[in-house]
Amino acid sequence: MVVAAGVGFVAVVALVATGWFACARARSARRARSEAERRCEALAQEAVQLRAQRDETAHERDALAADARRLSDELAERDERLAASRAELERALARGGDALQRASHIADEAARLRRFADTFERWHEQMTSLMAQNYDMHQKNQELSSIVSHVLIVSLNASIEAARAGAAGRGFSIVASEVRALAARSQELSKSYRDSLNRNDLVTAATFQDIQAGGKMMAASLASVEALANQLHGAFAQAAA
Protein backbone atom coordinates (compact mmCIF):
# COMPACT_ATOMS: atom_id res chain seq x y z
CA MET A 1 0.00 0.00 0.00
CA VAL A 2 2.69 2.26 0.99
CA VAL A 3 4.58 1.32 -2.09
CA ALA A 4 1.59 2.01 -4.20
CA ALA A 5 1.20 5.30 -2.51
CA GLY A 6 4.85 6.04 -3.09
CA VAL A 7 4.61 5.13 -6.71
CA GLY A 8 1.58 7.21 -7.06
CA PHE A 9 3.32 10.13 -5.44
CA VAL A 10 6.26 9.71 -7.71
CA ALA A 11 4.01 9.54 -10.67
CA VAL A 12 2.28 12.68 -9.58
CA VAL A 13 5.56 14.36 -9.02
CA ALA A 14 6.72 13.16 -12.39
CA LEU A 15 3.56 14.49 -14.02
CA VAL A 16 3.96 17.80 -12.30
CA ALA A 17 7.56 17.98 -13.27
CA THR A 18 6.71 17.09 -16.82
CA GLY A 19 4.06 19.75 -16.94
CA TRP A 20 6.34 22.32 -15.45
CA PHE A 21 9.06 21.39 -17.86
CA ALA A 22 6.68 21.59 -20.78
CA CYS A 23 5.57 25.01 -19.61
CA ALA A 24 9.16 26.11 -19.24
CA ARG A 25 9.96 24.87 -22.73
CA ALA A 26 6.93 26.63 -24.13
CA ARG A 27 7.98 29.88 -22.48
CA SER A 28 11.47 29.42 -23.72
CA ALA A 29 10.21 28.74 -27.23
CA ARG A 30 8.06 31.84 -27.11
CA ARG A 31 11.01 33.93 -25.98
CA ALA A 32 13.15 32.45 -28.67
CA ARG A 33 10.53 33.18 -31.33
CA SER A 34 10.07 36.69 -29.99
CA GLU A 35 13.81 37.21 -30.08
CA ALA A 36 13.97 35.80 -33.58
CA GLU A 37 11.17 38.09 -34.71
CA ARG A 38 12.93 41.11 -33.15
CA ARG A 39 16.13 40.16 -34.87
CA CYS A 40 14.34 39.65 -38.17
CA GLU A 41 12.79 43.07 -37.79
CA ALA A 42 16.20 44.58 -36.94
CA LEU A 43 17.73 42.84 -39.91
CA ALA A 44 14.94 44.07 -42.14
CA GLN A 45 15.53 47.65 -40.91
CA GLU A 46 19.23 47.20 -41.39
CA ALA A 47 18.56 45.90 -44.91
CA VAL A 48 16.43 48.98 -45.62
CA GLN A 49 19.21 51.24 -44.31
CA LEU A 50 21.76 49.38 -46.37
CA ARG A 51 19.60 49.77 -49.48
CA ALA A 52 19.23 53.45 -48.73
CA GLN A 53 22.96 53.74 -48.23
CA ARG A 54 23.53 51.82 -51.45
CA ASP A 55 21.18 54.13 -53.31
CA GLU A 56 22.89 57.15 -51.78
CA THR A 57 26.30 55.79 -52.67
CA ALA A 58 25.12 55.08 -56.19
CA HIS A 59 23.82 58.65 -56.43
CA GLU A 60 27.08 60.03 -55.12
CA ARG A 61 28.99 57.86 -57.54
CA ASP A 62 26.88 59.15 -60.42
CA ALA A 63 27.44 62.73 -59.25
CA LEU A 64 31.17 62.12 -58.93
CA ALA A 65 31.24 60.56 -62.37
CA ALA A 66 29.41 63.58 -63.77
CA ASP A 67 31.87 65.90 -62.00
CA ALA A 68 34.74 63.87 -63.35
CA ARG A 69 33.36 64.14 -66.86
CA ARG A 70 32.79 67.88 -66.47
CA LEU A 71 36.30 68.39 -65.06
CA SER A 72 37.71 66.32 -67.86
CA ASP A 73 35.89 68.43 -70.41
CA GLU A 74 37.04 71.64 -68.70
CA LEU A 75 40.59 70.38 -68.61
CA ALA A 76 40.46 69.55 -72.29
CA GLU A 77 39.01 72.99 -73.04
CA ARG A 78 41.67 74.75 -70.94
CA ASP A 79 44.35 72.71 -72.57
CA GLU A 80 43.02 73.78 -75.95
CA ARG A 81 42.92 77.44 -74.85
CA LEU A 82 46.42 77.15 -73.43
CA ALA A 83 47.68 75.77 -76.71
CA ALA A 84 45.98 78.62 -78.58
CA SER A 85 47.46 81.17 -76.15
CA ARG A 86 50.90 79.67 -76.54
CA ALA A 87 50.59 79.87 -80.30
CA GLU A 88 49.37 83.48 -80.05
CA LEU A 89 52.24 84.33 -77.68
CA GLU A 90 54.73 82.83 -80.09
CA ARG A 91 53.23 84.87 -82.92
CA ALA A 92 53.24 88.01 -80.71
CA LEU A 93 56.87 87.41 -79.79
CA ALA A 94 57.69 87.04 -83.45
CA ARG A 95 55.78 90.27 -84.20
CA GLY A 96 57.45 91.98 -81.21
CA GLY A 97 60.86 91.02 -82.54
CA ASP A 98 59.90 92.42 -85.92
CA ALA A 99 58.54 95.66 -84.36
CA LEU A 100 61.72 95.96 -82.28
CA GLN A 101 63.78 95.78 -85.44
CA ARG A 102 61.52 98.30 -87.19
CA ALA A 103 61.68 100.76 -84.26
CA SER A 104 65.45 100.47 -84.27
CA HIS A 105 65.49 101.01 -88.05
CA ILE A 106 63.29 104.15 -87.77
CA ALA A 107 65.58 105.59 -85.06
CA ASP A 108 68.64 104.91 -87.23
CA GLU A 109 67.00 106.49 -90.28
CA ALA A 110 65.93 109.57 -88.30
CA ALA A 111 69.47 109.96 -86.96
CA ARG A 112 70.86 109.59 -90.48
CA LEU A 113 68.42 112.12 -91.96
CA ARG A 114 69.35 114.68 -89.31
CA ARG A 115 72.65 114.99 -91.12
CA PHE A 116 70.70 116.93 -93.79
CA ALA A 117 71.20 119.89 -91.44
CA ASP A 118 74.88 119.84 -92.47
CA THR A 119 73.79 120.30 -96.09
CA PHE A 120 71.63 123.29 -95.16
CA GLU A 121 74.52 124.79 -93.23
CA ARG A 122 76.75 124.30 -96.29
CA TRP A 123 74.20 126.17 -98.41
CA HIS A 124 74.16 128.91 -95.81
CA GLU A 125 77.94 129.21 -96.00
CA GLN A 126 77.62 129.49 -99.78
CA MET A 127 75.13 132.31 -99.23
CA THR A 128 77.77 134.16 -97.23
CA SER A 129 80.18 133.70 -100.15
CA LEU A 130 77.51 134.88 -102.62
CA MET A 131 76.78 137.92 -100.46
CA ALA A 132 80.49 138.74 -100.33
CA GLN A 133 80.50 138.72 -104.14
CA ASN A 134 77.44 140.99 -104.13
CA TYR A 135 79.25 143.33 -101.76
CA ASP A 136 82.22 143.39 -104.15
CA MET A 137 79.87 144.23 -107.03
CA HIS A 138 78.35 147.01 -104.88
CA GLN A 139 81.83 148.45 -104.39
CA LYS A 140 82.70 148.25 -108.11
CA ASN A 141 79.38 149.78 -109.08
CA GLN A 142 80.00 152.61 -106.62
CA GLU A 143 83.41 153.18 -108.21
CA LEU A 144 81.80 153.14 -111.65
CA SER A 145 79.16 155.62 -110.50
CA SER A 146 81.91 157.89 -109.18
CA ILE A 147 83.76 157.71 -112.54
CA VAL A 148 80.54 158.41 -114.46
CA SER A 149 79.86 161.46 -112.27
CA HIS A 150 83.37 162.66 -113.01
CA VAL A 151 82.86 162.12 -116.77
CA LEU A 152 79.65 164.15 -116.54
CA ILE A 153 81.52 167.05 -114.99
CA VAL A 154 84.31 166.76 -117.56
CA SER A 155 81.81 166.67 -120.45
CA LEU A 156 80.05 169.73 -118.99
CA ASN A 157 83.38 171.58 -118.81
CA ALA A 158 84.14 170.49 -122.39
CA SER A 159 80.82 171.91 -123.54
CA ILE A 160 81.62 175.21 -121.81
CA GLU A 161 85.07 175.33 -123.40
CA ALA A 162 83.60 174.46 -126.83
CA ALA A 163 81.12 177.32 -126.49
CA ARG A 164 83.99 179.70 -125.70
CA ALA A 165 85.82 178.58 -128.84
CA GLY A 166 82.88 179.78 -130.91
CA ALA A 167 82.48 178.40 -134.44
CA ALA A 168 85.79 176.52 -134.17
CA GLY A 169 84.49 174.60 -131.19
CA ARG A 170 81.15 173.58 -132.71
CA GLY A 171 82.33 170.09 -133.59
CA PHE A 172 83.88 169.65 -130.15
CA SER A 173 80.64 170.83 -128.57
CA ILE A 174 78.75 168.05 -130.36
CA VAL A 175 81.27 165.46 -129.09
CA ALA A 176 81.06 166.87 -125.53
CA SER A 177 77.29 166.72 -125.66
CA GLU A 178 77.41 163.08 -126.81
CA VAL A 179 79.83 162.22 -123.99
CA ARG A 180 77.49 163.91 -121.46
CA ALA A 181 74.53 161.95 -122.82
CA LEU A 182 76.51 158.69 -122.58
CA ALA A 183 77.59 159.55 -119.02
CA ALA A 184 73.99 160.30 -118.05
CA ARG A 185 72.88 156.93 -119.47
CA SER A 186 75.76 155.22 -117.62
CA GLN A 187 74.64 156.91 -114.42
CA GLU A 188 71.08 155.63 -114.90
CA LEU A 189 72.45 152.16 -115.63
CA SER A 190 74.64 152.28 -112.52
CA LYS A 191 71.64 153.28 -110.37
CA SER A 192 69.56 150.51 -111.89
CA TYR A 193 72.42 148.06 -111.28
CA ARG A 194 72.66 149.21 -107.64
CA ASP A 195 68.90 148.65 -107.23
CA SER A 196 69.24 145.17 -108.72
CA LEU A 197 72.08 144.38 -106.32
CA ASN A 198 70.01 145.59 -103.36
CA ARG A 199 67.06 143.47 -104.47
CA ASN A 200 69.41 140.55 -105.02
CA ASP A 201 70.89 141.00 -101.51
CA LEU A 202 67.48 140.86 -99.88
CA VAL A 203 66.17 137.92 -101.91
CA THR A 204 69.41 135.95 -101.50
CA ALA A 205 69.56 136.54 -97.73
CA ALA A 206 65.84 135.78 -97.25
CA THR A 207 66.00 132.63 -99.37
CA PHE A 208 69.09 131.20 -97.73
CA GLN A 209 67.82 132.10 -94.26
CA ASP A 210 64.57 130.29 -95.10
CA ILE A 211 66.61 127.26 -96.16
CA GLN A 212 68.71 127.42 -92.99
CA ALA A 213 65.69 127.87 -90.69
CA GLY A 214 63.77 125.17 -92.58
CA GLY A 215 66.75 122.85 -92.13
CA LYS A 216 66.74 123.46 -88.39
CA MET A 217 62.99 122.84 -88.28
CA MET A 218 63.44 119.52 -90.09
CA ALA A 219 66.37 118.55 -87.87
CA ALA A 220 64.26 119.25 -84.76
CA SER A 221 61.35 117.22 -86.15
CA LEU A 222 63.67 114.32 -87.00
CA ALA A 223 65.15 114.50 -83.49
CA SER A 224 61.60 114.08 -82.13
CA VAL A 225 61.00 111.09 -84.43
CA GLU A 226 64.32 109.56 -83.33
CA ALA A 227 63.46 110.04 -79.65
CA LEU A 228 60.00 108.47 -80.13
CA ALA A 229 61.46 105.53 -82.07
CA ASN A 230 64.04 105.00 -79.31
CA GLN A 231 61.28 105.07 -76.68
CA LEU A 232 59.30 102.53 -78.73
CA HIS A 233 62.40 100.36 -79.11
CA GLY A 234 62.98 100.49 -75.35
CA ALA A 235 59.36 99.54 -74.64
CA PHE A 236 59.51 96.58 -77.07
CA ALA A 237 62.83 95.43 -75.65
CA GLN A 238 61.43 95.60 -72.10
CA ALA A 239 58.32 93.65 -73.15
CA ALA A 240 60.44 90.99 -74.86
CA ALA A 241 62.73 90.57 -71.82
Add this chain to the structure above:
Amino acid sequence: MISERAKESIGRIFAGAARSRLPTSDGHACEIVDRHRDAGSPQARVVVLTISSMQFRLLLLLHFDDDAGMRDYYVGDASRPLADAFMEVANLCCGAMNQRLVEHFPDLGMSTPYTLSSDCVPYLATLKPAHVASYDVSINDTVRIGATLCVCTGAPLDFLAEEAADAESGGELELF
Protein backbone atom coordinates in the same frame (compact mmCIF):
# COMPACT_ATOMS: atom_id res chain seq x y z
CA MET B 1 45.59 134.81 -96.27
CA ILE B 2 46.45 136.13 -92.81
CA SER B 3 43.68 137.03 -90.35
CA GLU B 4 43.54 140.33 -88.47
CA ARG B 5 43.94 138.61 -85.11
CA ALA B 6 47.00 136.76 -86.43
CA LYS B 7 48.52 140.10 -87.53
CA GLU B 8 47.76 141.57 -84.09
CA SER B 9 49.17 138.47 -82.40
CA ILE B 10 52.43 138.76 -84.33
CA GLY B 11 52.62 142.44 -83.34
CA ARG B 12 52.04 141.55 -79.67
CA ILE B 13 54.67 138.80 -79.83
CA PHE B 14 57.19 141.23 -81.34
CA ALA B 15 56.40 143.94 -78.76
CA GLY B 16 56.89 141.47 -75.88
CA ALA B 17 60.15 140.18 -77.34
CA ALA B 18 61.46 143.68 -78.10
CA ARG B 19 60.66 145.00 -74.59
CA SER B 20 62.37 142.03 -72.95
CA ARG B 21 65.38 141.64 -75.23
CA LEU B 22 66.34 144.95 -76.87
CA PRO B 23 67.09 146.90 -73.65
CA THR B 24 70.36 145.83 -72.04
CA SER B 25 68.88 146.24 -68.56
CA ASP B 26 65.44 145.53 -67.08
CA GLY B 27 65.02 149.08 -65.80
CA HIS B 28 65.43 150.74 -69.20
CA ALA B 29 62.31 152.25 -70.77
CA CYS B 30 61.40 150.73 -74.14
CA GLU B 31 58.75 152.47 -76.19
CA ILE B 32 57.35 150.93 -79.37
CA VAL B 33 55.19 152.88 -81.82
CA ASP B 34 53.81 151.94 -85.22
CA ARG B 35 55.53 153.45 -88.20
CA HIS B 36 53.93 154.02 -91.57
CA ARG B 37 55.42 151.51 -93.97
CA ASP B 38 56.09 154.09 -96.68
CA ALA B 39 58.02 156.31 -94.31
CA GLY B 40 61.20 154.49 -95.31
CA SER B 41 64.06 153.52 -93.05
CA PRO B 42 65.96 156.36 -91.39
CA GLN B 43 68.70 153.94 -90.32
CA ALA B 44 71.48 152.79 -92.65
CA ARG B 45 71.88 149.14 -91.70
CA VAL B 46 69.47 146.33 -91.00
CA VAL B 47 69.86 142.95 -89.25
CA VAL B 48 67.70 140.24 -90.84
CA LEU B 49 66.52 137.02 -89.19
CA THR B 50 64.03 134.43 -90.42
CA ILE B 51 61.68 132.11 -88.55
CA SER B 52 60.40 129.34 -90.82
CA SER B 53 57.52 126.94 -90.37
CA MET B 54 55.57 124.67 -92.68
CA GLN B 55 52.81 127.32 -92.93
CA PHE B 56 54.76 130.56 -93.17
CA ARG B 57 58.05 132.38 -92.85
CA LEU B 58 58.54 135.50 -90.79
CA LEU B 59 61.37 137.94 -91.40
CA LEU B 60 62.39 140.23 -88.56
CA LEU B 61 64.40 143.25 -89.73
CA LEU B 62 65.94 145.49 -87.08
CA HIS B 63 67.20 148.79 -88.50
CA PHE B 64 70.10 150.60 -86.83
CA ASP B 65 72.74 153.26 -87.36
CA ASP B 66 76.36 152.79 -86.39
CA ASP B 67 76.40 155.98 -84.30
CA ALA B 68 77.75 157.03 -80.92
CA GLY B 69 74.41 156.45 -79.12
CA MET B 70 74.10 152.87 -80.35
CA ARG B 71 77.76 152.07 -79.69
CA ASP B 72 77.60 153.47 -76.16
CA TYR B 73 74.48 151.47 -75.43
CA TYR B 74 75.32 148.10 -76.99
CA VAL B 75 79.13 148.01 -77.08
CA GLY B 76 80.17 150.26 -74.21
CA ASP B 77 83.88 150.12 -73.57
CA ALA B 78 84.40 146.91 -75.52
CA SER B 79 86.37 147.01 -78.76
CA ARG B 80 84.05 144.81 -80.84
CA PRO B 81 82.07 146.09 -83.85
CA LEU B 82 78.54 147.37 -83.16
CA ALA B 83 77.12 145.11 -85.89
CA ASP B 84 78.32 141.99 -84.03
CA ALA B 85 76.93 143.19 -80.69
CA PHE B 86 73.60 144.18 -82.22
CA MET B 87 73.30 140.91 -84.14
CA GLU B 88 73.50 139.08 -80.79
CA VAL B 89 70.73 141.26 -79.38
CA ALA B 90 68.63 140.76 -82.52
CA ASN B 91 69.20 137.02 -82.22
CA LEU B 92 67.85 137.04 -78.64
CA CYS B 93 64.86 139.13 -79.69
CA CYS B 94 64.01 136.77 -82.56
CA GLY B 95 64.60 133.78 -80.26
CA ALA B 96 62.02 135.19 -77.83
CA MET B 97 59.54 135.53 -80.72
CA ASN B 98 60.31 131.97 -81.77
CA GLN B 99 59.54 130.73 -78.26
CA ARG B 100 56.11 132.39 -78.30
CA LEU B 101 55.32 131.22 -81.83
CA VAL B 102 56.25 127.61 -81.08
CA GLU B 103 53.29 127.49 -78.67
CA HIS B 104 51.06 127.76 -81.75
CA PHE B 105 53.26 126.18 -84.44
CA PRO B 106 55.19 123.17 -83.12
CA ASP B 107 57.51 122.89 -86.12
CA LEU B 108 59.67 126.00 -86.31
CA GLY B 109 63.26 126.79 -87.17
CA MET B 110 65.23 130.00 -86.86
CA SER B 111 68.08 131.31 -88.97
CA THR B 112 71.25 133.03 -87.86
CA PRO B 113 71.32 136.84 -88.26
CA TYR B 114 72.73 138.67 -91.27
CA THR B 115 73.41 142.37 -91.83
CA LEU B 116 72.25 144.20 -94.96
CA SER B 117 72.00 147.78 -96.16
CA SER B 118 68.61 149.31 -95.38
CA ASP B 119 68.42 150.14 -99.11
CA CYS B 120 67.35 146.51 -99.48
CA VAL B 121 64.20 146.97 -97.36
CA PRO B 122 62.02 148.53 -100.12
CA TYR B 123 62.42 145.27 -102.05
CA LEU B 124 60.52 143.24 -99.43
CA ALA B 125 57.62 143.32 -101.89
CA THR B 126 59.67 140.96 -104.09
CA LEU B 127 59.00 138.25 -101.47
CA LYS B 128 55.23 138.74 -101.98
CA PRO B 129 54.51 139.19 -98.27
CA ALA B 130 51.03 138.59 -96.83
CA HIS B 131 51.69 141.10 -94.05
CA VAL B 132 54.27 143.81 -93.37
CA ALA B 133 54.36 145.95 -90.23
CA SER B 134 56.91 148.59 -89.22
CA TYR B 135 57.70 150.04 -85.80
CA ASP B 136 59.97 152.60 -84.20
CA VAL B 137 61.60 151.43 -80.98
CA SER B 138 63.06 153.93 -78.56
CA ILE B 139 65.13 152.91 -75.55
CA ASN B 140 65.65 155.47 -72.78
CA ASP B 141 64.85 158.16 -75.40
CA THR B 142 68.44 157.85 -76.62
CA VAL B 143 68.63 154.70 -78.72
CA ARG B 144 66.51 154.58 -81.89
CA ILE B 145 65.89 151.28 -83.61
CA GLY B 146 63.53 150.54 -86.48
CA ALA B 147 61.75 147.21 -86.87
CA THR B 148 59.97 145.58 -89.79
CA LEU B 149 58.02 142.34 -89.63
CA CYS B 150 57.36 140.60 -92.91
CA VAL B 151 55.19 137.47 -93.03
CA CYS B 152 55.04 135.37 -96.20
CA THR B 153 52.51 132.58 -96.42
CA GLY B 154 50.78 130.66 -99.14
CA ALA B 155 48.11 129.25 -96.84
CA PRO B 156 45.51 130.85 -94.54
CA LEU B 157 47.11 131.83 -91.25
CA ASP B 158 45.01 132.36 -88.15
CA PHE B 159 46.01 132.16 -84.49
CA LEU B 160 45.64 134.16 -81.31
CA ALA B 161 48.53 134.96 -79.00
CA GLU B 162 47.63 136.83 -75.85
CA GLU B 163 49.86 139.39 -74.17
CA ALA B 164 52.73 137.59 -72.45
CA ALA B 165 52.07 137.46 -68.70
CA ASP B 166 55.75 137.38 -67.93
CA ALA B 167 58.11 139.37 -70.07
CA GLU B 168 59.72 136.42 -71.82
CA SER B 169 62.19 134.69 -69.63
CA GLY B 170 64.42 131.93 -70.84
CA GLY B 171 65.33 133.17 -74.31
CA GLU B 172 68.90 132.35 -73.39
CA LEU B 173 68.02 128.68 -73.59
CA GLU B 174 67.33 128.94 -77.31
CA LEU B 175 69.93 126.98 -79.24
CA PHE B 176 71.06 128.83 -82.33
